[in-house]
Amino acid sequence: MEKKESEYWRWKEYAWKAPELNWEDFEIITAGVDIGSVSSQAVIMGDGELYAYANMRTGSDSPESARNAMDWALKDTGMSLDKIRYVVGTGYGRVNVPFANKAITEIACHARGANWMYGPSVRTVLDMGGQDCKAIRCDERGKVTAFLMNDKCAAGTGRGMEVFADLLGVHIQDIGELSFDIDEEPPEVSSTCVVFAKAEASQLLREGWPKNKVIAAYCAAMAHRVFTLIERLGMEKEFAITGGIAKNVGVVKRIERELKIEALKTEKDTQIAGAVGGALFGKTLVEKGKG
Amino acid sequence: MKVAGVDVGAKFVKVILMDDGNVLAKSSKLVGFEQKKSIDDAFQEALGKAGVKEEDIGYITATGSGRTAVHFKTDELTEVTAASKGATMLVPSARTVIDVGAEEGRAMHTDADGKVLDFVINERCAAGAGSFTEAMARALEIEVEEIGPLSLKSTEAVPMNAQCAVFAESEVVTLVHQKTSKENIARAIHDAIASRISSMARRLSIEQDIVLVGGMANNVGFVESLKRELNMDVTIPEDPEYVAALGAARVASARAGGVS
Amino acid sequence: MKANYGYKDGSGEYFITIDTDKCNCCEECVKVCPAGVLEMVANDFDIEADDMPAVTEKERWKIKYTCAPCKPVDKESTPPCMEACKEDAIEHSW
Ligand code: SF4
Numbered sequence: 001m002e003k004k005e006s007e008y009w010r011w012k013e014y015a016w017k018a019p020e021l022n023w024e025d026f027e028i029i030t031a032g033v034d035i036g037s038v039s040s041q042a043v044i045m046g047d048g049e050l051y052a053y054a055n056m057r058t059g060s061d062s063p064e065s066a067r068n069a070m071d072w073a074l075k076d077t078g079m080s081l082d083k084i085r086y087v088v089g090t091g092y093g094r095v096n097v098p099f100a101n102k103a104i105t106e107i108a109c110h111a112r113g114a115n116w117m118y119g120p121s122v123r124t125v126l127d128m129g130g131q132d133c134k135a136i137r138c139d140e141r142g143k144v145t146a147f148l149m150n151d152k153c154a155a156g157t158g159r160g161m162e163v164f165a166d167l168l169g170v171h172i173q174d175i176g177e178l179s180f181d182i183d184e185e186p187p188e189v190s191s192t193c194v195v196f197a198k199a200e201a202s203q204l205l206r207e208g209w210p211k212n213k214v215i216a217a218y219c220a221a222m223a224h225r226v227f228t229l230i231e232r233l234g235m236e237k238e239f240a241i242t243g244g245i246a247k248n249v250g251v252v253k254r255i256e257r258e259l260k261i262e263a264l265k266t267e268k269d270t271q272i273a274g275a276v277g278g279a280l281f282g283k284t285l286v287e288k289g290k291g
Numbered sequence: 292m293k294v295a296g297v298d299v300g301a302k303f304v305k306v307i308l309m310d311d312g313n314v315l316a317k318s319s320k321l322v323g324f325e326q327k328k329s330i331d332d333a334f335q336e337a338l339g340k341a342g343v344k345e346e347d348i349g350y351i352t353a354t355g356s357g358r359t360a361v362h363f364k365t366d367e368l369t370e371v372t373a374a375s376k377g378a379t380m381l382v383p384s385a386r387t388v389i390d391v392g393a394e395e396g397r398a399m400h401t402d403a404d405g406k407v408l409d410f411v412i413n414e415r416c417a418a419g420a421g422s423f424t425e426a427m428a429r430a431l432e433i434e435v436e437e438i439g440p441l442s443l444k445s446t447e448a449v450p451m452n453a454q455c456a457v458f459a460e461s462e463v464v465t466l467v468h469q470k471t472s473k474e475n476i477a478r479a480i481h482d483a484i485a486s487r488i489s490s491m492a493r494r495l496s497i498e499q500d501i502v503l504v505g506g507m508a509n510n511v512g513f514v515e516s517l518k519r520e521l522n523m524d525v526t527i528p529e530d531p532e533y534v535a536a537l538g539a540a541r542v543a544s545a546r547a548g549g550v551s
Numbered sequence: 552m553k554a555n556y557g558y559k560d561g562s563g564e565y566f567i568t569i570d571t572d573k574c575n576c577c578e579e580c581v582k583v584c585p586a587g588v589l590e591m592v593a594n595d596f597d598i599e600a601d602d603m604p605a606v607t608e609k610e611r612w613k614i615k616y617t618c619a620p621c622k623p624v625d626k627e628s629t630p631p632c633m634e635a636c637k638e639d640a641i642e643h644s645w
């Protein structure tokens with residue numbers, strides 16, 4: 001994989017193109033653009049195969065973020081936007097993708113994308129983003145059978161984790177590992193609310209708890225919270241996690257522990273699941289003659 | 292008989308000493324790192340003010356989220372009963388008591404005697420309690436005492452969408468960047484929390500008079516917003532933050548066999 | 552499909568569940584809701600299907616509060632949206 005990266009503090013933006021593929025060989029080219037509250041992805045697929053994509057931060061202007069992500073994904077392909085037969089916008093800014101043919105909710109796109117990413121055996125998908133958390137159940141074709149979103153409360157989202165990283169003065173990407181550098185697993189932070197959990201954590205630090213133990217207690221609390229959401233929906237194997245938190249082992253391992261099952265692993269980039277789903281929907285729509 | 296009511300809240304410990312239904316002394320202390328010490332300090336201060344000795348206090352009733360930590364208590368009382376007993380003592384016509392503290396919001400439907408008929412509680416989410424305003428004041432970079440008066444000077448109602456205190460902080464920062472005046476933001480903050488408190492209270496059959504107690508009753512901006520949201524008048528008793536302690540003292544008197 | 556709209560916060564779980572397999576898309580729930588919590592939206596999950604009811608994006612974050620008047624504490628009652636639904640397609644988690 002040739003990944004080109006530019007520097008950023010929290011996480012790196014990047015673009016990728018399948019080195020061995022050429023757009024002129026494809027019959028149907030479609031794209032999915034996922035405008036999330038924190039990051040935006042543009043994915044280009046040719047005949048259902050991943051061709052190129054970009055992952056960037058979402059700026060204050062959604063249409064511009066959509067254009068930037070798409071331009072970056074196209075940059076090394078030698079191809080122009082008008083070669084794309086169908087563009088699906090998804091994510092919270094889905095209606096603000098100026099060049100999209102259709103907007104589809106991210107729940108449907110995530111299920112479809114996870115089905116592509118992890119294979120048809122995946123039945124439960126947990127997507128943990130910066131400002132929300134979604135649990136989705138789907139069938140072998142990636143069609144949604146039940147879903148639940150949680151985007152009101154910061155607890156259980158990447159934002160909640162950021163608040164904690166700030167409080168403790170550690171880098172967000174180190175939290176996972178640090179949370180296992182402890183003598184024994186501490187009890188969870190008892191407050192769910194990030195505001196109260198923060199106060200609780202400060203109190204624990206004053207009582208002499210080492211930082212890592214506090215981190216572990218918070219990761220455990222977050223994992224438990226997500227676990228209860230999955231329980232509400234009903235858990236069916238196989239299980240997969242997507243989104244930014246999927247990269248935090250401190251939370252992922254603890255979720256697996258509570259669910260007593262391991263999440264499917266993939267070499268693919270979990271952050272593009274939604275945009276991939278959008279591109280695949282685009283292909284279906286073209287084939288059905290609705291494009 | 293001399294009795295005491297001790298209310299251990301999330302932020303402050305409040306103590307009321309009472310004799311035959313008359314308040315002898317009040318005292319309040321910030322809950323510091325050591326809750327027990329704050330409780331002792333507040334109690335001793337009240338004794339000092341009243342000029343009475345500890346052994347003269349015949350009955351001590353504790354209330355508030357930290358009430359179990361009051362090691363010298365005779366017994367305990369829930370916050371809901373304490374607040375409505377205290378509120379009806381000060382405002383006998385009160386039938387709906389709304390109590391908003393740092394970490395909890397509650398509403399009670401009560402009878403003339405302060406007996407609770409129904410109640411609802413908002414807890415464990417900062418969005419429905421005083422902590423919300425505190426976090427927002429921080430985001431606005433002003434003191435929490437300033438935010439109430441500031442909000443009275445607003446010229447326009449701007450909406451706030453975020454429901455969570457954490458997301459609302461980012462929204463406040465965005466509003467500041469968009470050059471929304473601090474006055475209008477302050478009002479938006481109070482409108483947001485007042486709307487949550489009033490919707491919660493609407494689960495009760497709201498009967499007048501409505502009395503607002505707890506620390507947030509001292510915030511004039513919140514009071515204005517709440518009146519607007521409820522579209523009804525709201526009475527604020529004197530020293531609203533002491534009302535639960537007062538209710539506890541009233542119950543202590545009754546339990547000790549004195550005046551109820 | 553069971554669509555769960557709402558949230559879990561520090562204070563509890565507040566979800567309105569709409570079972571799209573039971574729902575006949577009659578729109579009654581949308582009409583009776585006094586607070587405008589429900590609306591008919593395109594069914595993105597099944598492109599062939601009719602519009603389906605859903606909780607509006609704005610209300611998804613605050614149904615605990617918006618729906619509060621429909622849930623009086625002093626008497627047993629069914630909220631209007633559930634009452635209106637002939638197919639029993641709507642459930643509330645709280
Ligand atoms: S519980 Fe805390 S973190 Fe969650 S919504 Fe309420 S204020 Fe936000």
Ligand code: SF4
Nearest residue numbers: 584588618621630632
């Ligand atoms: S409970 Fe009431 S306000 Fe809530 S959706 Fe149903 S009818 Fe609307």
